Amino acid sequence: LASARLADSKSDFPGLLTADGKAWHYLDTAATAQKPQAVIDAMARALGQDYATVHRGVYSRSAEMTLAYEAARRRTADFIGGKEEEIVFARGATEAINLVAATWGAANIGEGDRILLSALEHHSNIVPWQMLAEKVGAHIDICPLTSDHQIDLDAAEVMLTERHKLVALAHVSNVLGSVLDAKRAAGLAHGVGAKLLLDGCQAAPRLKLDVAPLDCDFYVFSAHKLYGPTAIGALWARSEILNAMPPYQGGGAMIDRVTFDKTTYAPAPQRFEAGTPAITEAVALHAAIDYVDAIGMDVIHARETALVAQLRDALSPMNDVTIYGPADSAGIVSFMLDGVHPHDLGTILDEANVAIRAGHHCAQPLMDYLGVPATARASFGLYSDESDVEALLDGIVRTRKIFA
Numbered sequence: 001l002a003s004a005r006l007a008d009s010k011s012d013f014p015g016l017l018t019a020d021g022k023a024w025h026y027l028d029t030a031a032t033a034q035k036p037q038a039v040i041d042a043m044a045r046a047l048g049q050d051y052a053t054v055h056r057g058v059y060s061r062s063a064e065m066t067l068a069y070e071a072a073r074r075r076t077a078d079f080i081g082g083k084e085e086e087i088v089f090a091r092g093a094t095e096a097i098n099l100v101a102a103t104w105g106a107a108n109i110g111e112g113d114r115i116l117l118s119a120l121e122h123h124s125n126i127v128p129w130q131m132l133a134e135k136v137g138a139h140i141d142i143c144p145l146t147s148d149h150q151i152d153l154d155a156a157e158v159m160l161t162e163r164h165k166l167v168a169l170a171h172v173s174n175v176l177g178s179v180l181d182a183k184r185a186a187g188l189a190h191g192v193g194a195k196l197l198l199d200g201c202q203a204a205p206r207l208k209l210d211v212a213p214l215d216c217d218f219y220v221f222s223a224h225k226l227y228g229p230t231a232i233g234a235l236w237a238r239s240e241i242l243n244a245m246p247p248y249q250g251g252g253a254m255i256d257r258v259t260f261d262k263t264t265y266a267p268a269p270q271r272f273e274a275g276t277p278a279i280t281e282a283v284a285l286h287a288a289i290d291y292v293d294a295i296g297m298d299v300i301h302a303r304e305t306a307l308v309a310q311l312r313d314a315l316s317p318m319n320d321v322t323i324y325g326p327a328d329s330a331g332i333v334s335f336m337l338d339g340v341h342p343h344d345l346g347t348i349l350d351e352a353n354v355a356i357r358a359g360h361h362c363a364q365p366l367m368d369y370l371g372v373p374a375t376a377r378a379s380f381g382l383y384s385d386e387s388d389v390e391a392l393l394d395g396i397v398r399t400r401k402i403f404a
């Protein structure tokens, strides 16, 4: 049943057609995923007949919306194997990482302490730590990659010291698709008394998640990469860590009692959700999780893995193509066509209704590490199929002819 759902899935996504009704070969799901009609409908209902604020109204519509908002939190917790009181809704992974840096980081990382990142991190998992390090006088260390572009945990083991308070790594690389051995990373971090933050932006839509066996301390992801809406994402952290963290932004909904003399704060997760939250987005995220769960993350992963293999097998024999990332990449293939800037390739592909990403993918230090200014990146989603890979390969042949 799940694979039948997957086979039909393209028709669930109105965004996969061009304005004139042709197939759009969308290979930029790592940037943001297209939305199934079920998510669009859920969001429209929440903005329409069900709309009201949460946590404040005494009237029944608001009480119902509060139940729906909290049900979304429960569903999100369940999706990654956490508890509902451990889920903080933020604007996305970027805000979630900034929240951890500004609260837990400022309270626990001081002068002379160290933070370990890796060479393949997204700017969202670099810049917030640089800002914190600069403020408190901490140092950042960069874990190198193996020859097949995985985070080199053997090197991390050698680099980690008792001064390291945090290890923050991508669970899946947005450029290379490399999958981290998160359990080993957790063991290494905890071995020196550091916490592990996993950036799950690219993992949440591709891998079956369970934070308990991963043994991480913080996990973040964005709904819009998981077939849900923009402007909402989740931070998961262990209860004891969350409850010990100072608040992030101040305002309504995050307080216990306010007087001009002193304000006390609500317990987590409300303490970290100041202001009117992303109500309709939470409801739509719930619908997105229902949608992917009905197909099954294992089915989605198998589909994307097969498409990665199809694309890599076709590109590998081409002498003028360099592929980056490991063979078992999760749903993402970065490459370069000799003599063609990735932007030119992207522009020519666009004429054939093929959408890829070309650029630094918000990972400029990784581009420096690889020694390239940019790469072309094809990334798959649950709706991707062989026709999308074939359209990309046809486009590469056409581009080569134009540049010959």
Ligand code: PMP
Pocket (backbone or CB within 6 Å): 030, 031, 091, 092, 093, 094, 095, 122, 124, 125, 170, 172, 173, 174, 199, 201, 202, 222, 224, 362
């Ligand atoms: N980390 C990774 C690995 C990502 O792929 C992205 C989005 N490209 C982010 C962080 C940032 O996510 P957002 O822009 O949704 O906050």
